[in-house]
Amino acid sequence: MAADFTYDSVLPVYLKLDSTLMPEDIVDGYMETYRPEVWSKFRNDEFELEEKREETLRMMKDRIAAADASETFIIQSRFEFGDYDFKNEKFDFRPFADGLFFKLDHCCTDLPRKIKVSFLNADLVDGIQMAKDEAKAFLNSRKSSGGYVNRTVLAKLSIVMKEVPARGDLKSEIQSVEIYDNDGRTLITKIARESATN
Numbered sequence: 001m002a003a004d005f006t007y008d009s010v011l012p013v014y015l016k017l018d019s020t021l022m023p024e025d026i027v028d029g030y031m032e033t034y035r036p037e038v039w040s041k042f043r044n045d046e047f048e049l050e051e052k053r054e055e056t057l058r059m060m061k062d063r064i065a066a067a068d069a070s071e072t073f074i075i076q077s078r079f080e081f082g083d084y085d086f087k088n089e090k091f092d093f094r095p096f097a098d099g100l101f102f103k104l105d106h107c108c109t110d111l112p113r114k115i116k117v118s119f120l121n122a123d124l125v126d127g128i129q130m131a132k133d134e135a136k137a138f139l140n141s142r143k144s145s146g147g148y149v150n151r152t153v154l155a156k157l158s159i160v161m162k163e164v165p166a167r168g169d170l171k172s173e174i175q176s177v178e179i180y181d182n183d184g185r186t187l188i189t190k191i192a193r194e195s196a197t198n
Contacts, residue, residue, distance in 0.1 A: 002072040002158060007104040007115065010161070010170070012067035014115055015060075018164040021112070023060045029109030031056045072175060075102055075117075075157040078182070081128055082151070084135050090127030091135065095155065096174070097122050117170045120162060124174050125191055128153075138188075153188065154180040 003009045015021060023030075032039040035056060042048040082092030101118040130138060142150045159172040176192035 002074045005073045005075045005102070005104075005117075005159075007106050010073065010104055010115060010117070011106075011111070012063050013069055013071060013161045014112065014164065014170055015064045016067045016069055017161060017170070018167070020164075020167065023057055023064065026110050026112075027053050027057050027060060029111040030060050032109045033106070033111060035059075070160055072158050072160055073172075075159060076154060076184075077102075077157075078152050078154055080151045081153055084130075084132075084139070085127065086132065088127065089131055089135070090129045093128045093153075093179075094123075094126055096125055112168055114168050115170050116168055117159070117161075117172050119159070120171050120173050121193070122174070124193060125177050128179060128189055130189075150182060152182045154182060154184040156180065 015023070028039075031052065032043075035052075038052050038056070042052050079093070079095040084091050096119050099118070100122070101116050104115040104117065106113055106115075139149060144150070156178040158175040158177075160175055161170055161172050163171045165171060174193065176190060178190045179188045180186060181188060
């Protein structure tokens with residue numbers, strides 16, 4: 001089962017991979033975010049708060065220890081594909097090649113505010129391969145009566161988090177990319193890492 005790509009689901013894996021960020025440094029933000037009733041009740045009483053910090057720290061450490069760094073996350077996003085390359089029989093499609101990243105935000109506590117997820121193997125996707133006749137029919141099916149061609153596709157990326165080279169920067173590896181038509185119903189193609197297909 002793949003996990004949804006949300007701040008809450010990525011955070012434990014991020015904390016597991018970021019060896020520079022100590023749970024003790026962000027325990028108050030964790031309590032405020034994930035135990036808001038405890039935070040609001042005890043935050044003004046330092047004696048009670050210290051006890052709740054220790055309790056929350058144990059919970060945090062358990063959650064980080066239980067986080068599976070090899071868990072697969074799914075990102076869905078829309079992209080545009082380019083012109084057809086007749087020589088190589090593929091549409092131009094390199095959405096991750098120019099330093100694209102996805103940002104997860106969390107406001108106003110001492111938890112990491114931004115987690116920027118980028119790709120170690122961005123060059124995995126290099127075009128939408130399609131024979132010439134098939135490509136022509138595909139393009140025609142996306143053409144309006146006025147000649148406009150809808151070049152938007154929906155991509156579903158399966159990724160695994162790999163490393164944190166700097167605070168807030170999370171490098172991932174693309175396992176596979178499924179490319180669907182714009183409404184996400186019809187699969188056009190699937191591109192996968194060699195070892196991910198085995």
